[in-house]
Amino acid sequence: MEFFGMNKRKIIAIADPYSTGHHLSYNKLLVEAARRNDFKVVYISDRIGCKYINEIFPDTDIFINEIGISNSKISREVKKIVFYIRAFQYCRRRDIACLHIAYIDRSIFSIALANSAIKIDKLLITLHWNYFSSPENNSLINRLETKIFSWLSRGSVNTNVHSGLIVDDLYIHNIKSKYTPYPIAVLPSITSHEENKLSCDGEIDALVTLIRKADVSLLCFGGMRYDKGADLAVHLLESLPEYTHLFIVGKPEYFSKEYLNNLAMSLGVESRMHVYDQYIADDDIQSIFNACSIVCLPYRESFSGQSGPLTIAASLGKPILASNNRFIAFEINNQSIGEVFDSLSFHEVNRAFIKALEKSYSPKEFIEKHDPERFIESIGEMYKVNND
Incomplete structure (x- = not known):
């Protein structure tokens, strides 16, 4: 025109x-x-x-x-x-x-x-x-x-x-x-703090039900890129209590479902690790985040930007457990929206994990800013x- x-x-x-x-x-x-x-x-x-x-x-x-x-x-x-x-x-x-x-x-x-x-x-x-x-x-x-x-x-x-x-x-x-x-x-549908009115498809419903059934569910959400550390999330399970289940949800990129399953088997945590390797539409995001206990961001140091899962988790008041990537740690510590661990050591991860479970996080200030x-x-x- x-x-x-x-x-x-x-x-x-x-x-x-x-x-x-x-x-x-x-x-x-x-x-x-x-x-x-x-x-x-x-x-x-x-x-x-x-x-x-x-x-x-x-x-x-x-x-x-x-x-x-x-x-x-x-x-x-x-x-x-x-x-x-x-x-x-x-x-x-x-x-x-x-x-x-x-x-x-x-x-x-x-x-x-x-x-x-x-x-x-x-x-x-x-x-x-x-x-x-x-x-x-x-x-x-x-x-x-x-x-x-x-x-x-x-x-x-x-x-x-x-x-x-x-x-x-x-x-x-x-x-x-x-x-x-x-x-x-924050995605407009997330800010409303209402459950999405559009019903999820059968697979999403089953995933949400599985997440809710776990005593403590750790959600690692988004494309499975190397810098986002989906493999590091599997390693985290070694340091966390037996009642903790990890859900890796997102489109396969650097890591495949097969690779992550094999890694979990080699570490002996395959019964507590679940992979849903599909892109998640906006209308289904809130149901998945609401179902989990903690959102996990085990990002590598090479990650250098803003995190969509962090923004969504904080807007819903979900605790965040994250590695000390400086971009992520800055947001978490500056706005008190989760816990950061300095390494993959057993004691360090457990300390941050327990604090994340015990504290309550208000989304009000974060939502206003975003x-x-x-x-x-x-x-x-x-x-x-x-x-x-």
Whole structure:
């Protein structure tokens, strides 16, 4: 669609190549923030993402830009480059002044290349993870990404992050930008503190029942990535009382169900470890979290960003048992929403586990800080400032 007669500074394009995980619920808040401030929105994503946004906001224009499935790292990078070049070209052809890239993570090369070839008046980027410029990551590729990001963050580019610690890390590397560390929002369906009205499917119902039956249930939730430490959660069971059961719930990524089952067998904890290796839709999340006793975040030090399971657990007043990853430990200790253990030693894990079970955690302050309405208001202000 051509936007003849419209002030180009009242149009915002939001681009995200992915419609997996919780990208859609996050991007829905971005669209809402723009609309509330009288911006015309163009949503650029794959067919699933565009359909989702268009059904909620029928007056939102869409540009279907498929990234497709990649079987190799090279293929994945090429497809990301094509996606972003097409997104930039679309904005230039339609004289759209502001483009918000909702997830710059793992796409720094692609975005920088598109930005150097096709200039946009106002480029907004959201960095969710600080995997490349964290002091712990010092590989050649990470150093190169840091330099590229530093170059990208100059001039009219505004970087939005969700953690003050990420801002600190970026300044350590002399990366200057207009940082706006808005707390990431709790999913709207979680904030209501009501059980979801949509009924779960049979498999989810069975999983929730199994979690509730355990004397003490430990929930490790989300994609089974290496940095999220699903394997470390299995090791934790060795140190915890016999009545504790671990539930690993999420889409297999680095770890498979077979690998985790074999690990549990080798440790002699297979009867207390349960894996549900499927993506969980937003409508089913609250039932699963409400059923568990403790939410477990055994993240490795390489994890460097915000945790969705932490946000959901804290919003429901569920105690959190977490490793001393500095991003996670900062949130937990700063807001008193759980317990942190310094190592996988028997005594250290048990101490934190018992404290997590015995203490009560109020979600009120956390919810206020991570209220979706405040998030929408903050993002809306960012859009207005960058379109003056």
